[in-house]
Amino acid sequence: MHDCGKTKELLVDLVFDELGPEARRRALLELEGCPDCLAQYRSMTEALRVFDQVTETAMPEEGYWPGYETRLRERLRHERPSWMWRLADWIGGFRPLTAPALPVAAGLALVLLAIGWWTWQRRQAVAPTPSAPVVARETPTPKPNVESHDKVIAITPKPGEISNRRTTVHPTVHLAAARSNGKAPSVRREERGGKIIEDDVVSRGSDQSLIVASLFTPETIKHFEKAQLMLRSFRNASAEKSFAATDLAYERQLSRRLLYQNILLRRDAELKGNLPAEEALSSLEPFLLDIANLPDKPAPGELGGIRERLRRKELIASLQISSARPSARMYQNP
Amino acid sequence: MIQEDKLIERAQEGDQEAFCLLARTYQRRIYALALHYTRDPHEADDLSQEVWLKAYRAICGFRGEAGFYTWLRRITVNTFLNHQREMKTMYSGEKKAFRLGELVSLDELGLTPAEPRQAPEELLQQKMMVEKVMEGLSELTAQQRLIFLLKHREGMTYDEIARACAVSTGTVKKALFRAINRLREYLGVKFSAAEDVSYAARERR
Numbered sequence: 001m002h003d004c005g006k007t008k009e010l011l012v013d014l015v016f017d018e019l020g021p022e023a024r025r026r027a028l029l030e031l032e033g034c035p036d037c038l039a040q041y042r043s044m045t046e047a048l049r050v051f052d053q054v055t056e057t058a059m060p061e062e063g064y065w066p067g068y069e070t071r072l073r074e075r076l077r078h079e080r081p082s083w084m085w086r087l088a089d090w091i092g093g094f095r096p097l098t099a100p101a102l103p104v105a106a107g108l109a110l111v112l113l114a115i116g117w118w119t120w121q122r123r124q125a126v127a128p129t130p131s132a133p134v135v136a137r138e139t140p141t142p143k144p145n146v147e148s149h150d151k152v153i154a155i156t157p158k159p160g161e162i163s164n165r166r167t168t169v170h171p172t173v174h175l176a177a178a179r180s181n182g183k184a185p186s187v188r189r190e191e192r193g194g195k196i197i198e199d200d201v202v203s204r205g206s207d208q209s210l211i212v213a214s215l216f217t218p219e220t221i222k223h224f225e226k227a228q229l230m231l232r233s234f235r236n237a238s239a240e241k242s243f244a245a246t247d248l249a250y251e252r253q254l255s256r257r258l259l260y261q262n263i264l265l266r267r268d269a270e271l272k273g274n275l276p277a278e279e280a281l282s283s284l285e286p287f288l289l290d291i292a293n294l295p296d297k298p299a300p301g302e303l304g305g306i307r308e309r310l311r312r313k314e315l316i317a318s319l320q321i322s323s324a325r326p327s328a329r330m331y332q333n334p
Numbered sequence: 335m336i337q338e339d340k341l342i343e344r345a346q347e348g349d350q351e352a353f354c355l356l357a358r359t360y361q362r363r364i365y366a367l368a369l370h371y372t373r374d375p376h377e378a379d380d381l382s383q384e385v386w387l388k389a390y391r392a393i394c395g396f397r398g399e400a401g402f403y404t405w406l407r408r409i410t411v412n413t414f415l416n417h418q419r420e421m422k423t424m425y426s427g428e429k430k431a432f433r434l435g436e437l438v439s440l441d442e443l444g445l446t447p448a449e450p451r452q453a454p455e456e457l458l459q460q461k462m463m464v465e466k467v468m469e470g471l472s473e474l475t476a477q478q479r480l481i482f483l484l485k486h487r488e489g490m491t492y493d494e495i496a497r498a499c500a501v502s503t504g505t506v507k508k509a510l511f512r513a514i515n516r517l518r519e520y521l522g523v524k525f526s527a528a529e530d531v532s533y534a535a536r537e538r539r
Contacts, residue, residue, distance in 0.1 A: 012511050016485055018492060047518040048486060054463045054521075059366060060375065068365070068379065072357060072386055076350050079390060219420075226380070257376045 002030060007037045015044045067250055074229065215276045220265050221323050223258070227284055228319035230254050234291055235310060238303040248294060248303075255291035262288055280322055287315065342402060345393050353393065357386050360403060364410055370483055371414055371476070373468045385413045407488065411480070411498045418476040463521070470520030474513055481506055482513035 010027050013019050019027060031038045216224070234251045262285050269277035290306050310316060338359070344352035364385055369378035389409050396405055471479055481499060484490045485506070492503045499506075517523075 012507050012514070015514065016510060043518050043523045044514050047514060047521055047523045050463070050521050050523060051467055051486075051517055054460070054467045055366065055370060057460045058369060058464045058467070059362070065361070068361065068383075069354060069358065071379075072361075072383055073350070073354055075383060075387060076353065076390060079387065254376060 002033050002037075004034060004037055007031065007034065008040065011037070011041055011044060014041060015048065071229070071233065074233065215274070216280075216322065217265075217268075217277070220269070220277055220281070223261055223265055224280070224284075224319045224323035226254075227258050227262070227288070228316055228323055230258060230291075231287065231310060231316050231319070235307055235316065238307055248291075248298065251291055252294055255288045259285070259288040259292050280318070283313065283315065284319070338402060339398075342393070342396060342398070345390070346396070350390075353390055356402070357389075360406060361386070363403075364406070367410060367483055367487060368414075370471060370487070371479055372417075373471055381413065381417055384417075385410045388413055408498070411484070414476075414480055415499070418480075421476070466520045466522075467517065470516045471513075473516045473520075474509075477501070478509040478513055481509040485510055 007027070007030050010019070010030075014024065014027050014031075017024075031041055230251055234248070234255075237248055237251065262281055266278060266281040266285065269275075269281060287306065287310065294302065338356065341352045341356045345356060361382070365378055365382045368382040368385070369375060372378050372381055385406070389406055392409065396402070471482075474482065477499060481495055481501075484495045484498065485492075490498070492506045495501075495506045496503045
């Protein structure tokens with residue numbers, strides 16, 4: 001006896017070929033006896049056929065893929081190698097996952113040794129100098145000894161002497177870190193009290209990321225990252241002398257999309273009273289607007305103008321810093 | 335396949351060029367999935383590139399126990415599910431608040447047909463069909479869309495989909511039924527019972 005309800009339950013299995021040959025034959029026999037069920041089955045298979053046809057035409061044309069690959073390469077360039085690659089480089093190029101047990105054990109021993117040495121070094125740096133207890137004994141009522149402190153700090157380095165390296169935490173997001181050649185310099189030099197001090201900006205980057213994470217929401221950080229990549233791509237594409245008008249089509253489209261998101265995020269920041277986020281988003285908005293509104297064949301002067309403003313405002317470098325994400329390691333070692 | 339193994343090996347050693355060559359093999363497939371999942375070419379571009387970045391970060395952990403594409407598809411599904419969660423947090427209650435479908439034309443979105451020599455009426459009809467398909471897909475939840483794509487485009491079994499999306503096989507079947515009915519509705523595919531007299535007999539043969 002044919003039961004339409006039960007047969008319809010089988011339709012999905014039948015359409016998506018989830019039945020074995022015998023079950024399929026029986027199901028089709030069942031359908032033959034019921035015009036309604038058969039009509040439904042046919043319309044389902046037809047809908048899938050049309051879907052397949054239509055989705056073929058929705059795919060972008062061939063010219064889209066070189067740009068896609070370029071963007072992927074660009075994004076990969078910003079990727080840091082995984083910890084395993086760094087480890088492999090460090091131990092001399094062997095791969096921990098595929099290597100036999102003995103080298104793995106040796107590698108682990110090396111890592112443990114390194115961690116031990118590093119911890120010992122840190123303890124040494126924190127421990128009081130041997131002279132400190134002597135000073136304490138000699139001066140039972142200690143006063144701040146500015147003079148002796150200055151003696152240590154204000155030594156003028158001898159010619160050729162290696163200058164001190166230190167890591168500092170700055171309370172504000174330091175955009176100046178990226179002000180040379182549009183790249184974040186690894187070291188910043190300062191002269192204080194006759195002593196040259198080098199700030200290790202790379203190690204400070206972790207603090208910066210935490211500050212950035214506290215200022216901006218993850219969505220805003222992601223937005224900055226996308227905007228930064230788009231502006232970089234725009235700058236590079238528009239700087240090429242032989243660029244074709246279509247070269248900027250992607251940037252224009254993406255800019256339009258980022259613009260809408262920028263407006264949403266800015267309004268959100270306004271509502272929440274997040275002034276740093278609001279300011280950063282406001283400074284980005286005119287550029288997105290200008291790029292989104294570029295004509296099909298923009299004049300070189302028009303592009304040059306935007307590029308020049310980008311350079312003057314150092315927006316790409318600022319966005320790069322603003323989109324720095326704190327790594328899990330940083331959360332573990334505050 | 336040997337070539338692919340070599341590329342994977344080189345990519346695991348940190349060779350970005352090898353990884354890009356690997357990506358070239360599958361980028362259209364991943365992009366197509368992302369396009370139908372997000373229904374927005376820009377988002378599809380972003381999402382599919384995110385899949386590649388995640389794959390690049392994780393490639394050291396690929397041991398070749400399953401095929402490379404199977405491994406990549408797992409990353410794809412996870413990325414899509416994360417994207418779904420992010421969108422929920424960002425726009426809870428709203429349905430695609432910043433979707434540009436209403437604001438820009440299909441040309442601008444890059445939905446150009448594969449054959450440029452087609453007649454304008456044909457092109458128009460194709461665009462309308464694409465719009466209908468996308469509208470039909472937008473009536474589904476993100477999870478239902480993903481289930482449908484994994485079944486219909488990727489050919490995964492009910493069990494595989496259920497495991498990947500952490501749902502029951504019953505949910506998978508329901509999602510498929512709903513998806514196919516939505517598409518039927520939006521594409522206007524209907525058959526009268528009279529047309530189907532000998533159809534099942536033909537199928538059976």
